[in-house]
Amino acid sequence: MTTHHYYSNPAGLPPQTDLLTDRAIVTEAYTVIPRGVLRDIVTSMLPGWAGTRAWILNRPVPGGASTFAQYLMDVDPGGGSGRPEEQPTVQGFIFVVSGELSVTIDGERRQLLPGGFAYAPAGVAWAVMNDGDAPVQFNWIRKAYQPLEGHSTEPVFGNEQEIEPVPMPDTENRWRTTRMLPADDLAYDMHVNVVTFEPGGSIPFTETHVMEHGLYVLEGKGVYRLNGDWVEVQEGDFLSLRAFCPQACYAGGPSNFRYLLYKDVNRQIML
Template sequence: MTYAFPPGGLPDQGVDPEGTAVFTDAYAVLPACTMRDIVTSFLPGWQKARAWIIARPLSGFAETFAQYAVEVAPRGGSDNPEPETGAQAAILVADGEMTLEIGGDAHTLRAGGYAYLAPGAVWSVRNTGDAPLKFHWIRKRYEPAPGIESPDSFVTSDQDTPVNWMANTDKWGTTRFVDPSDLRHDMHANIVTFLPGGRIPFAETHVMEHGLYVLQGTARYLLNKDWVEVGPGDFMWLRAFCPQACIATGDEPFRYLLYKDVNRHPSLRVPAL
């Protein structure tokens, strides 16, 4: 298993700038080749680190989450990584070694390591290795619900979590780090796997927003009315109700990190003008 990450760097002057990046009112595609050094940010409270912010709440588009790819140099990190009270997070390590401290307990995560950081958790991140630490970070403001306890933080890994194969197929499955019936959780950050030839055999159309970061393999992906070719490091950003389907191509598994918002009533409050 591999875990793609932005390439950084900068193409030379002989490269044709025309590419496959797309932004529509239903979806966006940010190919890996667009995630270069000049679009990174240096975040307050972080040392020796830079981030590609590849999604953020955007009015009229996808409004529930932010997604980053973060690179931390040796001995870099943050003692106060989360700037907002009430935010929760999911982390997936792509490469390197992370020391993640949650409530005073230290954990070592390597490629495939996964952590859920509960709202209000006190946590820190350090690169204690000799190579760059690269990880994916998804943030969402937690929505409490009456009679439902807040979730707990936890640490696991892709390797230690089984794939749940869909009904009637062994070619399409999901690595679920959280039980879908656990109503404490209002977001899921899963890994979806298609073996060669696997597919979503209908155009999913639903209320959940999505961020899909391709970790491995290639596919043809239906977004609204368009079929796009995607591969390692490409990011797809979908607003609610954008039709979607997938056909895996190539001779290796097609895998992506998937965000979706779940398990809460839509608010009926009219936004203030």
């Protein structure tokens, strides 16, 4: 089994001698937040959290992705929250990129190492704590759950490094997907995957679809085609793609290009 190492944001501030130029861009089709702008002065403190700062990567805004919120959380030793979610209608997904995080969902407690993930259904009590002696960073994805009669979700724990990725058809394993939530269960109205491209691998057509995306680059670098623009991205960058944003990419090498991907699925369009 390959051991993956994910980018961990060092924060801080750049020196006064640095140029202002960066790759940050906001359009009505997509947003790119490069790792270089995730600095100390743009963090938030959240109610009910101790020893924690958050970079809020996505929130619903007019003209942008509207189905989810996504945060990069940084928790000091001894920090965490006994009640992370204030809204009982909202489900949560956590993915650890560095450190070790204790997660308890509906009374079940697990220690998550890098690559570890946990899904908390809406309305279920859960808590997170950094019991270690080093900071921990993790992605936290929140989505209002759309109930479906006769179906219900359950807590999920795991580590993406222990799941066999599924090759995408006709790609010779150069493009593969690690699915962390049940892909064939209609109870789940979002999927969270890790997508891997070998160097030179690509999405060979411009996807244009109803699903929104939150995309956090875990490893490597790539080039995205977004609504007619070419955008370079690297580990630590975040992309938010609204519904129907045309999208394609290829891995730039020399290592694999890997990212954490959110998308909304499995529900009727309500008019």
